[in-house]
Each structure stands twice: as C-alpha cells, then as structure tokens.
Amino acid sequence: MALVAAVVSYRHLSGLFRHYGEDPLTATLGPLAVDGLMVMAAAALLTAQTRPAAVVAEPEPQPLPVNTIRLEPLPRPVNGAIPSGVVR
Template sequence: MADHLTRITTALAVGIVAVIAAVISYRHAYELVRTHGETGLTARLVPFTVDGLIWAASMVILDASRRKQGVPALAKWSLAVGIVATIGANVAHGLNHGPTGALVSAWPALALVGSFELLMMLTRNATSSAGTLGQPDPAEPASTESEPDCTKVEQTPKQAVLADYVASLNGPGKPLSQRALADRHGIDRRRVKQIISTVEHTS
C-alpha cells in the first residue's frame, strides 16, 4: 500500500511540474517564433511541433522497452533533436536579458524534459513490475505438480524385457523375437533368452 501511494504521489508531483513547465516553455517558444516573422496560427502551432516530437519519440522508446526490443535509431535522434530545440528556443528567448536571463528562461524547458522522462521512467517501472507478477520466485521451491513423474521407479532391463514380451504374447501378432527385444533394450540376446525363458516355463 505504501509503495502504491508513493508511486501515485510521485506521478502527480512530476505531472504537475511537467504541466507548469510545458505552459511556460510554450509561451517562450511562441514569443520567440512571433518575434522572428511568424504570426497567427503558424506561430501558435510551431512550439507544439517541438514538444510533440519529444512526446512521440518518448512513446516509441517506451513501447520498445515494454516489448523488450531495441530502440529505433530514429526515435533516439528525434528525442535528442526535440530536447535541443526546446532548450535552444528557451535560451534564445532570454538572451536579451544576458546570460542569467538565458539560464532562467531555459529552466522551464529543462524541467519539462526532466519531468517527462521521469514520467516515462515511472511508466516503464510500473510495466516491469506488472510483468513480473505471477512469475515463480527463483528462491521458492519448484511446483510439486511434476513430482509424481520424478518419483516413478524406473524399470530394470529385465523388467522391461519381460513387460514387452508378455505384452506381445497378448497382442494380435506374433510374440517379439529375442533379436527384437535385444535391439530394443540394448542387451545381449543370451540375456534376453534367459529372461523370457522364465515366462515360457511358467506358461
């Protein structure tokens, strides 16, 4: 219960930080795009393409992780380009106020990327935990369902030969020959003769 509550509160905290950082980062990128020649709908949509690229690449990486497959190179490059673009846009927005202004302006983008990756990490961990449920613990003893098979007493060569020979006597065809029994059980024909002679004497 405590672990579940911790995960929920952590996800909420990270989600809130991500939303706040996304709003501020979008505003910085929007103002930067507008001051560099774009207006109207274009200026409003361009910032979404940056953060949307980060989202899409992260989802592909998350899907590959859940499927236990290799991460596509395009997803890695797209994530890296998106991070550089969003941080660069925020830094450029604050450059008019000097190095300190650039750092302050870049912080929301860094917080957004960090929060988003933390959310992905939480999702991956939750998926991994769910995947391990129901799997046997290596430290626990194996199931006893297969124990009856393990406790079966193996037949000796003599018993095996006798069983096959008696079964062939009761079958529709001819009884198995000494050669066939010897080949089947890998023993000498003389030994087979001695074994089946006990049956012939008692029949």
Template sequence: MLAVEALSRIRWSKGALWSLARFGGAGAVAIGSAVISYGHLRGVLLAWQYGPLTAAVGPLVLDGLMVVCGFALLAMSRTSTDEAGGDRR
C-alpha cells in the same frame, strides 16, 4: 521525458497517497513545463517574424513530437526487453 521514465519503470507502491504523489506530481510538472515551453517557443517564433497562427501552433507541434518520441523510446525498450525474456513491469 524523465517523468515518462519515472512513471513507467519504477515499481510504485499501491494506495491513494502514492497515486497522488505519482500522478499529481508528474501532472504538476507537465502543466508547468508546458506553459513555460509554449510561451517561450511562441515568443521565439514571433520574434523571428512568423505569423500569429504559426506562432500559436508551432509550440504544440514541437512539444507533441517530443512526447511521441519519448513514448517511442519507451516502447522500443520494452520490446527489446520482452524479446530478451525479461519482464520489467
């Protein structure tokens, strides 16, 4: 969720290198953390004797919920800022 904050709230300079730093860096962190998170949660579910299908889908559900909640918090903060008359873009 920190990556969502950094990508959406910081005024980044324009240019190809800045875009590479912004999206490439966030993408690398997202892919790495997704792989680690998926493997860990799958292992926990299998250790708790959940079935193979549940162990395969469960981590996607939990990580997806975290992503949706992060964007929901961001949307709420932008709505309250817009209503107060500020512009955070």
C-alpha cells in the same frame, strides 16, 4: 510539474516564433507541433525499452547420420613410390 513545464515550453517557443517574424497562426500552432513530436519520440523510446524482444525459435538439432563415411583402403605403393592423390 508536467503542466508547468508544458506551459513554459509553449510560451518560450511561441515567443521565439514571434521574435523571428512568424505569422500568428505559426506562433500559435508551431509550439504544439514541436512539443507533440517530442512527446511522441519519448513515448516511442519508452515503448522500445519495455517491450520484450521477439523470441526467435531455433531449429531443433538433427542427429548426425550414422555410417555416412565410407572408408576405402589406400592403394598399395609400387616400388616404394607414393601414388598420386594420397596424402600421408
């Protein structure tokens, strides 16, 4: 089946090249170049679909540091006023 398709494709493209006035060398080699590029493109697509995706190693999670937050007492309000920088 593939051989028949290749022969028909070659003859068709060669006839088109001759119809548009191309020289005999181009009419002979041109279809091979076009069909060759299509075969290479199909092979590249098949290879890209069947090749497994690259596995990216994720870094191991690091344990959280213990006692890194230092709590300090809030400043005492003077006469009921809220000291600057303190959010309630």
